[in-house]
Amino acid sequence: MDSSFRSLKGKLLLDSGQLGDTIFHQAAVYLCGHDREGAMGLIVNHPFSVPFKEFMEEGAPSVLDSLPVHIGGPVLENSIFALFYSGRDYKGLKEVSERVYLITSIEEAKQVDHPIDERNIHLYAGYAGWSSGQLEEEIARGAWLISDVLPGELFEEEATKLWKKKIRTFGVEYNLLSCSPRRYSDN
Numbered sequence: 001m002d003s004s005f006r007s008l009k010g011k012l013l014l015d016s017g018q019l020g021d022t023i024f025h026q027a028a029v030y031l032c033g034h035d036r037e038g039a040m041g042l043i044v045n046h047p048f049s050v051p052f053k054e055f056m057e058e059g060a061p062s063v064l065d066s067l068p069v070h071i072g073g074p075v076l077e078n079s080i081f082a083l084f085y086s087g088r089d090y091k092g093l094k095e096v097s098e099r100v101y102l103i104t105s106i107e108e109a110k111q112v113d114h115p116i117d118e119r120n121i122h123l124y125a126g127y128a129g130w131s132s133g134q135l136e137e138e139i140a141r142g143a144w145l146i147s148d149v150l151p152g153e154l155f156e157e158e159a160t161k162l163w164k165k166k167i168r169t170f171g172v173e174y175n176l177l178s179c180s181p182r183r184y185s186d187n
C-alpha cells in the first residue's frame with residue numbers, strides 16, 4: 001500500500017447493493033480497527049436477538065445476561081464482542097471513537113462500572129474481518145460506501161434501520177435501494 005493510506009476506524013461501511021445473498025446484504029458495519037494490516041468491524045444492524053446467557057462464559061457480569069446478542073460477522077461466530085458507549089474515559093479499553101469502546105473479553109467487560117445502562121452496550125456474535133488490502137479493494141470495486149456515524153446513531157436509534165437511513169444520504173439511486181426488502185423472499 002502506498003503512503004496515502006487513510007484509516008477508516010470509527011466509520012460505517014454500508015453495503016452498496018452489491019453484496020446480496022451474503023451476510024453483508026444491507027449491512028452497516030462499524031469499523032473498530034483499520035490499518036495497513038487489515039480491518040475489523042461489527043455488523044451493527046442485523047438482529048439475532050439470542051440472549052447473552054445462552055453464550056455466557058464463566059465469570060461474565062450478570063448485568064449482561066438479559067441483553068440480546070446480535071450478528072457481528074462471520075469470523076469467530078461463537079465469540080462475543082461488545083460496543084460500549086460511556087461519558088467516562090476508560091483507559092483499559094480500546095477506544096474506537098470518542099467514548100465508544102470495543103470490548104473483546106470478559107476481563108474487559110469487568111472494567112465497566114455498574115450499573116450499565118442497557119442502551120449503551122450492544123453485544124455481537126462474531127465480527128467482520130479483512131486482510132491487508134482486501135477492504136480497500138472492495139471499496140474501490142464499489143461494494144461499500146463510507147459514512148460517518150455518531151454514537152447516538154449506534155446506541156440510541158433502532159439499529160436495524162441504520163443502513164436504510166444512511167444509504168439514503170447517497171442520492172436518489174440509493175433511495176430506491178433502501179426500499180428493497182432485507183430478505184429477497186419477502187419481496
